[in-house]
Amino acid sequence: MSLRTVISPSRYVQGAGAIRRLGEYLAPIGARPVVVADDLVWGMVGHDVETSLKSAGLPVRRETFRGLPSAAEVDRIAGVLQETGADVAVAVGGGSAIDTVKAAGHLAGIRWANCPTVASTDAPCSALSVIYTENGEFEEYRFFPRNPDLVLVDSQVVANAPVELLAAGVGDALATWLEARATAQSNSTTMAGGLPTVTGTALAKLSWEVLWDNALQAVDAVRDSQVTPAVEKVIEANTLLSGLGFESGGLAAAHAVHNGLTAVAATHGLAHGQKVNIGSIAQLVLEGAPSGEVRDFVEFTTRVGLPTTLTEVGLRSDDHDSLRAVADAATAEGETIHAMPFEVHSRDVASALASIERFATRVRREAKLPDPVPYLAHA
Known part of the structure; x- marks a missing residue:
């Protein structure tokens, strides 16, 4: 007999100014985070993320996201996570960055957290990633054994x-x-x-x-x-x-x-x-x-x-x-x-x-x- 099930992220946090408390919520999850964000997003919220991590006693390491959740980009980010000894991958950005980090965190065998800067998709809370070809065509769904440990949404960032x-x-x-x-x-x-x-x-x-x-x-x-x-x-x-x-x-x-x-x-x-x-x-x-x-x-x-x-x-x-x-x-x-x-x-x-x-x-x-x-x- 098939079973019925519900899955969800471990913690969901939302509110204006929430991004300034990202470090506080990350600290119980890992001590060596790597933040993945593209240059546009980092230009908007990078200062708040850095300040938040430092105030929580966490190191600041950021890897640039290259814009498309392709298999190649997932593999590249997973390699960075392994090389740096990260114990939690943090996606800051939209659904593409989030899907990439979930898949890369899974490959690297570490935990992952999402800080969406837009409310444009329902990707942040799920235990799956949508992977596209380099041409932008749908390729596959990748499923993971768990959901994100943290989803933190700053309402003011979304409104901006x-x-x-x-x-x-x-x-x-x-x-x-x-x-x-x-x-x-x-x-x-x-x-x-x-x-x-x-x-x-x-x-x-x-x-x-x-x-x-x-x-x-x-x-x-x-x-x-x-x-x-x-x-x-x-x-x-x-x-x-x-x-x-x-x-x-x-x-x-x-x-x-x-x-x-x-x-x-x-x-x-x-x-x-x-x-x-x-x-x-x-x-x-x-x-x-x-x-x-x-x-x-x-x-x-x-x-x-x-x-x-x-x-x-x-x-x-x-x-x-x-x-x-x-x-x-x-x-x-x-x-x-x-x-x-x-x-x-x-x-x-x-x-x-x-x-x-x-x-x-x-x-x-x-x-x-x-x-x-x-x-x-x-x-």
């Missing part, structure tokens, strides 16, 4: 980041409930390695509810770099609730479509959550969800600032070759789309994606929202 990144996190997190309810229906295995629990599914639904109540207000606050109760709730929903919900609740079509979208070069400049949002709409279409439910989702996520049409992710509904490439990758053997409570074939995904354009554009016009702008116009 571009608002598009918070919006992308909302896109990633909204998919959590759509996928968890599908996984619960099919009683499929989750990313935690067991059947879904009531707890995992409930946390996924709570993430959805918090976002529908707070996301628009939070996005407006972050446009002015303000931390409000709505911002705190959305950061928690994007990071902790969605992290627990996707991992112990299950993934389904939305993230599989995201992975498929990475097979098309035109989408590579988009944030993870932006592509996931297209996957969520595709999943609703595949489910035959009531028109009102799809309409509400398109309108809400457009207002949040997420793409809801193919145009906005660099595709066209009449580009059959690209849509077929996306659909083939999304339905590859082992993909999470097979956790849907019915069979899904490549042609089904291609049709669902092609159908989004007209419907979403009409919804936007009826709601007096802007027409889609081609993705390249943003680049």
Whole structure:
């Protein structure tokens, strides 16, 4: 008999100014940390991280992250961790740095901690990494025997980041409930390695509810770099609730479509959550969800600032070759789309994606929202 399971990080800390206490929370985990961050992130928070580590009596050693969670970058960081004798790897940055450090920490046989500077993905809390090819295409999921020992989020740092990144996190997190309810229906295995629990599914639904109540207000606050109760709730929903919900609740079509979208070069400049949002709409279409439910989702996520049409992710509904490439990758053997409570074939995904354009554009016009702008116009 398959077992049900919930997994989670050992400690989650969130609040304005939290980064200044990073050393305090790291000290019980390890005495020889190596911090991994890219130059942009280090320029913004490096001083606070250094001061925090020194005040806790910890050495300051930073390794530069090169921007892509590829197998080669994971191996390089793992080598640095081993050469320096580090006993805890600390990711400071976004989902790419975090996924790289989790995988590298595992290879090096040491503990790891995450300090996300954005709330753009649910990567910080999980015991898995998404690995990409050097060209930016999805390659594999890597699963680890434990979750991070610490996840520390400074709400002010998140509020200082571009608002598009918070919006992308909302896109990633909204998919959590759509996928968890599908996984619960099919009683499929989750990313935690067991059947879904009531707890995992409930946390996924709570993430959805918090976002529908707070996301628009939070996005407006972050446009002015303000931390409000709505911002705190959305950061928690994007990071902790969605992290627990996707991992112990299950993934389904939305993230599989995201992975498929990475097979098309035109989408590579988009944030993870932006592509996931297209996957969520595709999943609703595949489910035959009531028109009102799809309409509400398109309108809400457009207002949040997420793409809801193919145009906005660099595709066209009449580009059959690209849509077929996306659909083939999304339905590859082992993909999470097979956790849907019915069979899904490549042609089904291609049709669902092609159908989004007209419907979403009409919804936007009826709601007096802007027409889609081609993705390249943003680049």
